[in-house]
Amino acid sequence: MEVTSASMVAAAAMLALIFAVCSPAAMAQSAGPAPAPASDGTSIDQGIAYVLMLVALVLTYIIH
Known part of the structure; x- marks a missing residue:
């Protein structure tokens, strides 16, 4: 009886x-x-607050 690779894979x-x-x-x-x-x-809240303060500072600088 010949053992093929397909039958070995099926057995494994x-x-x-x-x-x-x-x-x-x-x-x-x-x-x-x-x-x-x-x-x-x-x-996260502190980072948002820093960004908003920076935007306010830039806007204040541009307006004046």
Whole structure:
């Protein structure tokens, strides 16, 4: 009986499928908690305030 590469690939795929279904380690894994947010929004608010103050300064300079 001649073993072809297609039958070897099919056998390897079937073995991998059986291992994935029956492996207890695959079922024991669970996702961890979500990470905390990197910013609470105060730095974004402060950046917007700096930009608005810069715009006000430029407009005041142009008007006078």
